[in-house]
Amino acid sequence: MSYITLNSNKLKYNYHYLDQLFAEHHIEWAVVAKLLCGNEKFLECLLEFSDKEICDSRLTNLKHIKKISPETQTVYIKPPAKRLAKSIVKYADVSFNSEIETIKALSKEAVLQNKIHKIVIMVEMGELREGIMVRDLSRFFGKVKKFPNIDVVGIGTNLNCLNGILPDEKKLMKLHSFKEIIEESHQARIPFISAGSSVTIPLIFQNKIHSGINHFRIGESLFFGTDVYNDSIISGMYQDVFKLTAEIIEIAEKPMIPAGDAGTNLTGETPQHDIAKKGKTSVRAIVDVGVLDIDHKHIEPMTQDVKIIGASSDMMILDLSDNLNNLKVGDTVDFSMSYLAVLRAMNSEYVDKLIDHKIHPAELKILENIN
Numbered sequence: 308m309s310y311i312t313l314n315s316n317k318l319k320y321n322y323h324y325l326d327q328l329f330a331e332h333h334i335e336w337a338v339v340a341k342l343l344c345g346n347e348k349f350l351e352c353l354l355e356f357s358d359k360e361i362c363d364s365r366l367t368n369l370k371h372i373k374k375i376s377p378e379t380q381t382v383y384i385k386p387p388a389k390r391l392a393k394s395i396v397k398y399a400d401v402s403f404n405s406e407i408e409t410i411k412a413l414s415k416e417a418v419l420q421n422k423i424h425k426i427v428i429m430v431e432m433g434e435l436r437e438g439i440m441v442r443d444l445s446r447f448f449g450k451v452k453k454f455p456n457i458d459v460v461g462i463g464t465n466l467n468c469l470n471g472i473l474p475d476e477k478k479l480m481k482l483h484s485f486k487e488i489i490e491e492s493h494q495a496r497i498p499f500i501s502a503g504s505s506v507t508i509p510l511i512f513q514n515k516i517h518s519g520i521n522h523f524r525i526g527e528s529l530f531f532g533t534d535v536y537n538d539s540i541i542s543g544m545y546q547d548v549f550k551l552t553a554e555i556i557e558i559a560e561k562p563m564i565p566a567g568d569a570g571t572n573l574t575g576e577t578p579q580h581d582i583a584k585k586g587k588t589s590v591r592a593i594v595d596v597g598v599l600d601i602d603h604k605h606i607e608p609m610t611q612d613v614k615i616i617g618a619s620s621d622m623m624i625l626d627l628s629d630n631l632n633n634l635k636v637g638d639t640v641d642f643s644m645s646y647l648a649v650l651r652a653m654n655s656e657y658v659d660k661l662i663d664h665k666i667h668p669a670e671l672k673i674l675e676n677i678n
Contacts, residue, residue, distance in 0.1 A: 309553040309596040310659035311644070311652045315352050317545040321529055322356060324544055329523060332511055335499065337362050337382055339526030342646065344653040345371040346660050354379065360401070362524050366391060369398040384524065386429070386437050392416045401425040403463060405439050410451055417456035426451070427461040427501050430485065434472045436465050441485065448489050461499030461522060462486055467506040473536060474507045476515040483519035506535040527646055549649050551606055551642040551658075553594035553623065558636055561591045563626075578617060590630040594640055597621035600655040605648035609641040610634075621657075 322338075329336045337360040343349045345368035354361075354372075360380035361372050369381045383399035392412035395402055397420065404410050404426045417424040428448065431438035439447050444462075451459055464482055466474045482502050490497055503516070503523030510516050527533055532544030540546055563584040596618075597603075603618040612631055616624040627634060634640070644652070652658045 308657070308659055309551065309594070309600065310661050311649065312550045312552065312661045312663050313349050313352060314545075314548050314550070314663045314665075315355075316664070317548045318353065318530070319356050321532055321544050321548065322353075325525060325529060328508075328511065332516065333518070334503070334511075334516075334521055334523055336503075336523040336525055338529060339363070339384065339504075339524050340372070341365065341368065341384075342526055342530055342650055342653065344368065344650075346653060347371050347375060348660055348662060351375055352662055362526075366394050366398055373398055382524075387413070393420075396420050396422055396424050399424075401427065401460065403427045403429050403437070405429045405437050407447065407450055410454060410457060414454035414457045423456050423458050425458045425460045427463045427499070428459060430462055430464050430482065432464040432466065432472075432478050432482065434464075434466045434468065434470055436469045438464060444485055445489055445492055448493060448495075452493060452495060459495070459497060461497055461501045462489070463499075463501035463522070465504070467504070467535065474502070474510060476510070476517070479507075479510075479515075479517050479520050483517050486519065504535075505529075505533065508541070509534055509536040530649070531646060533646075547643055549644045550609070550663075551596070551601065551644050551648070551652060552639050553596040553642070554639050555592045555634060555636050556595050556622075557593040558627070558630075558634065559591060560588050563587045563589055590627040591616070592625045592627055592634060592640075594623050594625060595621070596623050596658065600652060600658050602645075602648050602651045605645040605651075606642040609643055613640060 338357055339362040340353060341363045350371055354376050360382055362382040362384045363369050364385045369383065372379055372381055380400045381398060383395055383402040385403060386405050387395045387402050387409055389409045389412050393416050396413060396416040410426060413424050429438040430444060431440050451457060462485065466472050479502055482500055486497050486500055499522040500520050501522040501524060502520045505525055505528035508528055527535055528541060530548050532541050532546045534541050564580050597620045598618050599620045603615055603623055608615065610632055612628050614626040616626050
């Protein structure tokens, strides 16, 4: 059976790298753990060294977090469905909101549950996902502040997730000015501006973050060490926290070009082939993972001279060329993974989830610095 491995030491190192970066700039931050899909084994690993609030967009996942660590502050990071108000108040200490009627329902439930429910008001800043329009912000806040058992702890925005709109110094300064206007107009205090995500981290390195932006929500950069803004990596972080391993279930020398009339495959495509390879053969292997479990276009073999040919629902085909690695049936092949690949695998019950606690000799020195 195929499995995905989380390297706890590399994740811990990435966590402390970010924690130090944010501390140096007086920024609070929360871990966005939705990639883990509520897997209790992986969440327990994260919570062993994370004292931060944990964000997720699925209530089921927040339930798992509260089960493992009741004292951890949980944050529901999309506008809640109104019908879920009771569960939101029960399992999320904070929620991101943009609808008055939903906040009204949250207020009602908070009173019934004898809780203070904290909210972040999301503001539209060009990405055209969630968020109220700037022109409505002051009036919106005026209504919200009247609801009992509701505490507005911040205003926030989302960028880059839908239309790829990038954060910049001007947008962040505007958001800070909106906060100041609200505080002055309504004689209120808003502690946080939650305007940062993984895509905003590079602006820290460039000293382009307004001092008022004091809260970040980080997922991808924590788990993958990626510079989302520039589509590159952050030097000094690990990019291989996750690894996919699949077992070879067949291996044989086969033609490089299929024979017969071609229709469409499982994904509705008609694969194209290099006619120059007609009549040639190579060693091909089948591994026990397919598109039901993994996005094969977002993984890369970690073994030299191994290429992915394609995949069906539950099998993936590899080209081993002359098989210089002497792979055989029963051997395993490791793959690096992108965010989307991990997300698909984490959602598959057919892919086992394992934790690697080992510190490899080549990485020992760098990891010692955080212990």
